[in-house]
Amino acid sequence: MAFWLKNRQIPLVDDLRIDAPHGVLRRDAFETVQALGAALDALAAERDAVLRAARDDAERIAAGARAQADALVEAARREHDSAYARGYDAGRAQAIADWHARAADSFEQERRVRDRMRERLAELVAAAVQQMVHTEDARGLFARAAQTIERVVAGASYLTVRVCDADYDAAREQFGLLADAWRRQGRNVPVDVVVEPRVARGTCVCESDFGTVDASLDTQLNAIRAALARALDDAGRA
Structure with missing residues (x-):
């Protein structure tokens, strides 16, 4: 729930x-x-x-x-x-x-x-x-990241997720759920979660044969700020 x-x-x-x-x-x-x-x-x-x-x-x-x-x-x-x-x-x-x-x-x-x-x-x-x-908690961050990645890399042949050491377990859990969902759909896509040294907590960089997607916490917050700015600009012009 x-x-x-x-x-x-x-x-x-x-x-x-x-x-x-x-x-x-x-x-x-x-x-x-x-x-x-x-x-x-x-x-x-x-x-x-x-x-x-x-x-x-x-x-x-x-x-x-x-x-x-x-x-x-x-x-x-x-x-x-x-x-x-x-x-x-x-x-x-x-x-x-x-x-x-x-x-x-x-x-x-x-x-x-x-x-x-x-x-x-x-x-x-x-x-x-x-x-x-x-x-x-970190699970919520990586759950949202997994949902985003599922839409972006649909049809990819592999997925590599790079996170910091402290976030590894949470990221592995959430992206493991994504891999399980793909397998149930008949898509045997290898999903690897690896630790990237010297990156901050909340980092989540996903690589596939479609390219690289940054689903990190800072990226999500920047998207929120941009949406707020657009909403306020629209309200100011109304």
């Missing part, structure tokens, strides 16, 4: 889950799940507060820009009239150029505020996801 962590207000990857062998979740694991759920709720509240602050700042900047633009337009009009009266066409051109420059600066400030708010929100969500993933 597996428990998926979901929150309507925070987009997470579909496969972010906690496995419960035999349908039983230990008490300490259950408390961890409760804490993660509370963290997601707190993160959603902070996200909403950050977005509200960003909208308030954007509205304040936009209002200031409009007021400044109106004042500049009026100043430009007066300068225009004066320039016509005195025959100074150069004065009118300069006034209009000043208005455009100041208006552009105001809009740029508003854009920078929105970008900072989106970046901060992305950092908060990514940090929470990273913390949750790091609390998961």
Whole structure:
């Protein structure tokens, strides 16, 4: 049995889950799940507060820009009239150029505020996801890696998985399950799990005749961060 962590207000990857062998979740694991759920709720509240602050700042900047633009337009009009009266066409051109420059600066400030708010929100969500993933044992990491590899290297004639020494047993167990599943499907694909010296925990590099696939923990987290960034960019444009 597996428990998926979901929150309507925070987009997470579909496969972010906690496995419960035999349908039983230990008490300490259950408390961890409760804490993660509370963290997601707190993160959603902070996200909403950050977005509200960003909208308030954007509205304040936009209002200031409009007021400044109106004042500049009026100043430009007066300068225009004066320039016509005195025959100074150069004065009118300069006034209009000043208005455009100041208006552009105001809009740029508003854009920078929105970008900072989106970046901060992305950092908060990514940090929470990273913390949750790091609390998961190595079996969960290699179970996800095996699922990914099964889709990518379907039809391969061999598979070699390189991991660090500390992850060897967990990787051998999970990729052994993948090899068993392939054999039941009539695919006798040799799957070898080997220790790669001097690599960090969470490393999972898979080689086949189709090429090399990096299914390491850092790669999975980077994919999550990229998905968060795209989601926040889409929300900012909406």
